[in-house]
Amino acid sequence: MKISHRVWMALAALMLIGVYFVPIWSISMEAPQYPEGIGMNITVNNIEGKSENDLKNINGLNHYIGMKPIEPESIPELTIMPYIFGFLILSGLVIAATGKRTWILYWLGFFVIVAIAGLVDFYIWGYDYGHNLNPDAPIKVPGMTYQPPLLGSKQLLNINATSLPHIGFYIALISMGIAGFTWWKSGDEE
């Protein structure tokens, strides 16, 4: 690989550092009682309220319909994710250093699998929260479940929940794109 391609690959790896500083996914909720909105951001190692106390207040609301409280410290994925991104950064840098073009494909393959697994996991997590309801919940609406949408908006009783990727997700996409582009361009050398 040419020096310039190695630099591109290193950039693809290094930009993933950004994922540690911005949220990856966002769930925002609108309801008449929350004129300013309420919501949470999923980061590489945490789930946090969009503004102070949002998570506490979301949990407060959810207890009426019997949803489990969202406790970031009890979600194992949030402890694994920082290592996965750490591995991607390091291995990406190794590929840049060694210049082994085919390894980019393995790297990309791993990244895509991780991303798909992440979304599937997120879906399962949402399904569990939305369906696995406390039978003693004060508010029980027959046939109603509260799974948040994977992507897009969904009306859940008085709340309109919108689930969208946040900046961290786009950083990951761009990183993938740059790595893919690097693999493609470096093919011209051969």
Next chain:
Amino acid sequence: MTKQKFSHRLWIMPAIALFSLMLFGCNGNGNLSSSSDAAQKVYVAPGELDEFYGFMSGGYNGQLGVYGLPSGRHIFTIPVFSQAAVNGYGYSEETKAMLNTSHGFVPWGDAHHPELSQTNGETDGRWIFINENNTPRIARIGLDEFKTQEIIEIPNSAGNHASSFVTPNTEYVSAATRFSIPIDEDMSNMDVAIDSYEDTFKGTISFIKVSDEGKMNIDFQILMPGFDYDLSHAGKGPSDGWAFFTSYNSEQAHTLLEINASKNDKDFIAAVNWKKAAEYVKEGKGKMMPGKHVRNYIDHEEGGIAKSETIEEVRVLDPRELEGIVYFLPTPKSPHGVDIDPSGKYIIAGGKLSTVIPVHSFAKMSSAIESEDYEGEVMGIPVLKYDSILHGEVENPGLGPLHTEFDDKGFAYTTAFISSEIVKWDVENTQVVDRIDTYYSPGHLMIPGGDSQKPDGKYLVALNKITKDRYLPTGPEMFHSAQLIDISGDKMQLLLDFPTEGEPHYAQGILAEKVMKRQKRFYKLEENTHPQRATSEAQTRVERDGNEVHVYMTTIRSHFSPDNIEGIKVGDKVYFHVTNLEQDWDVPHGFAMKGANNAELLIMPGETLTLTWEPKEAGVFPFYCTDFCSALHQEMQGYVRVSPKNADVPLSYGTGK
């Protein structure tokens, strides 16, 4: 062809004529067009916010009313000098001490003149002060939480009316006696014959120092002749360093004042050089005199609990001994309001029985003092000559002029109580330029910033004393009537009537954004320093200490913890320390106990408040949340079992989990 077309169109002509007539008809109806115009100006669409806050004193309700302007919507009431059952102010253990005085607990007060804190002569939205007339006090209200944070009693005073006016950087807030009282060296001989008034009665003017954090303490009092001191305003700009107090009853009558205190052609405005007085105080001049007074304050370090301290003495300056601190400006006929224009150059008095409004010039006053151009003295206080300090007199200002506020274009607006109107006049040339009727009999008036150096001359609120037929009748007793007047143009325009609670004496207005940026939405639980707090359900408990029982309770939508309590006995004194665990905007919980001889608690998120209850008979007593907090609010309840005095039911509590 052309001709034909033209004739075809002729049919339009009568239609146009008819249409024009209809339009003319609409225009001709002045009332209709002007009230829809007025409606537009005061209409604040649903979801929109008012441009100004209006703070209207509640008068004899002892509270401070908060209104939005221009809509006139009543948005809040701040309890200040009166117990407020609505939220437990003055009933809860945390707030009771706010109403302590040297006369003991006083549950009611007569709130008079609110005044916003100022920085560089401009309202700054930090605090609003208000005075209590009956048992002399001044309160400071924090505009971050719209709560009374401090109340200081004014000693050696009665009828604390000429109060509470601030200096341009809120260095001081001032107060003065409306009712002079017997005063002597050691305050030992208060039991005097009332007809010894002339010899034994004195007035006092007090200056209360305000620290950067807002803490108030009486820096000094000035001993004054036994007149009635009525209203006040501090100087600004060139007159900064001075404060002006109107007086009446220079006749020193002690009975039937309406006749006996209306005899003199002129009474006085006292011009006080507070900067000079403060220097004397720094030099240790004056003397400490008995002046027992109580200061109550919210201790933010300890859970926001109100505490009281008693101060025994006060520093008193005697103008007979200390030169240059007070001068008298002769002013016609029992002057009421004294108002300083935004430039600080003119001192305007509302001589309520006078046929003119006298406008004194500060520059002329200063040079008269410099050249010692006096016509005499009263109790060692030099009296200046009316003619040598007068800037001009406003002719034909209406009958019974009381108070004046200012816009930012050089105009003054004076209320005329007897002729029931507001008169607009030019401050420089003292000519009346406009007048408008009000309904009925305005006392005070308010322009946002209208007594500061930076008025917002858009609206004026007339605070009328008489309501009569302005609203749907409510029996003999009715709310007072305020009127919003547009003063942005050359002609004043009446826009809106709106009712006000109690009797608004003065009012203050401020651009909403100055106050909004300081707003607290709730108290942070992790910052709760209340000694009896329970910041999680795990900390809730019930403890007995002799016949005192302390319940450490929490509220969160939608239950109390604990909600079942047994082992209380007749004769116990039960303290419910209730912490609201919510951490969201506008989720208060209430707490009400059957048979409690006080009030409810209304607990804001993150706050701890305490209600006491002394059960008098055995039985099971429910308590519940009074504020509709959630869809399951009606489920938010609990029981206390009360057993006879000698019963052996053990103390137990919980939520049955």
